[in-house]
Amino acid sequence: MRDEDLQRAAMMLHHRKAGLAQGDPIAAPIVMSSAYHLPQVQAGGHSYTRAGNPTWDEVEAQLTLLEDAPSLAFPSGMAAISAALMACVQGGGRIVLPSDGYYVTRVFADHFLRPLGVDVVFLPAKDYGAADFSGAAVVYIESPTNPALDVIDISAVAARARAAGAKVIVDNTTMTPLLQRPLDMGADLVVAADTKAPAGHGDVLFGHVAGRDAALMARVADWRRMSGAIPSPFDAWLVHRGLETLELRLSRMCASAGEIARRLQGHKALLALRYLGLPDDPDHDLARRQMAGFGFLIGMTFADEARAERFLSRCPMIAQATSFGGVHTSGERRARWGDHVPLGFIRLSVGIEPIEPLWVAISSAMID
Numbered sequence: 001m002r003d004e005d006l007q008r009a010a011m012m013l014h015h016r017k018a019g020l021a022q023g024d025p026i027a028a029p030i031v032m033s034s035a036y037h038l039p040q041v042q043a044g045g046h047s048y049t050r051a052g053n054p055t056w057d058e059v060e061a062q063l064t065l066l067e068d069a070p071s072l073a074f075p076s077g078m079a080a081i082s083a084a085l086m087a088c089v090q091g092g093g094r095i096v097l098p099s100d101g102y103y104v105t106r107v108f109a110d111h112f113l114r115p116l117g118v119d120v121v122f123l124p125a126k127d128y129g130a131a132d133f134s135g136a137a138v139v140y141i142e143s144p145t146n147p148a149l150d151v152i153d154i155s156a157v158a159a160r161a162r163a164a165g166a167k168v169i170v171d172n173t174t175m176t177p178l179l180q181r182p183l184d185m186g187a188d189l190v191v192a193a194d195t196k197a198p199a200g201h202g203d204v205l206f207g208h209v210a211g212r213d214a215a216l217m218a219r220v221a222d223w224r225r226m227s228g229a230i231p232s233p234f235d236a237w238l239v240h241r242g243l244e245t246l247e248l249r250l251s252r253m254c255a256s257a258g259e260i261a262r263r264l265q266g267h268k269a270l271l272a273l274r275y276l277g278l279p280d281d282p283d284h285d286l287a288r289r290q291m292a293g294f295g296f297l298i299g300m301t302f303a304d305e306a307r308a309e310r311f312l313s314r315c316p317m318i319a320q321a322t323s324f325g326g327v328h329t330s331g332e333r334r335a336r337w338g339d340h341v342p343l344g345f346i347r348l349s350v351g352i353e354p355i356e357p358l359w360v361a362i363s364s365a366m367i368d
């Protein structure tokens, strides 16, 4: 992480201080109220929780600091992604989406935007670099992609997309604002599933949209208020608590992932290994240029489905689950969801377990 990112993470831990009065709680309170004392609408303040809630304010203050841009909280990553897309698309307009990114985003575009007359174009992440964006209303980027970990040159693609008149949306879930800053590379909106590393404990779904274009963010806020896709105050509180340790957890997770990937190199049980921090990874140089760390995800390809499943079930320190970024190391064979990866491909998300016991658990599960 760069000095500015560490500074932001440190400031985030004290974001409430300036607003505290004598006797106020240091920890953010959970405010469970649907409505607020409102004798006069004109006097401002909170009115009704579909429009705003004090516990969302707390988590949005943290996200706004981390993103260095106004941020809006959503009840899941998909709620944030659909809000950003709905704020940007128009009937007849074209949107370009990665064909190998998070699959629910693709299905959402296919099942809900296409029938509204949106021209949905899917493109492999590797082809973004040379693609022609003329006529596109939205260019949607995911980098590194989940699960294959392909990296898109965000600055270059955003510059070409904006020159063509498109809005640029970046899904930054796999990196978080501490490891990658798409808004500084020309994105109009960042979307993320805070379900993953930001909340970090596998007990809540959450998401956010961040952006510096006030008119566009106002549309995102309107979408949230009118569609009613709002987070619960309790969930916001869990994410607030999770974000306080994000920098600490990410440091451990990325360091362990780097070390485990290094030790796995050349392992005879693997047909392929992907970690962006390995110097011979095809996207290593680009990742080094645009990311402040190489993340906590490792792609492991076993010879076949049976060997991959045997590894997952044998390893006592890999949660077999379809999520990532949490405190527990987790892994899954992504082809079981139809992702375009080999049958033996596992997305391993390295958690915060002390590295040596974790390495022993992983390496002993790989012996046939």
Ligand SMILES: *Cc1c(COP(=O)(O)O)cnc(C)c1O
Residues within 6 Å of the ligand: 076, 077, 078, 079, 081, 102, 142, 146, 171, 173, 174, 192, 193, 194, 195, 196, 205, 206, 207
């Ligand atoms: C998990 C994920 C999402 C969706 O987040 P939910 O909170 O599950 O709705 C979106 N994009 C990426 C890259 C993800 O990994």
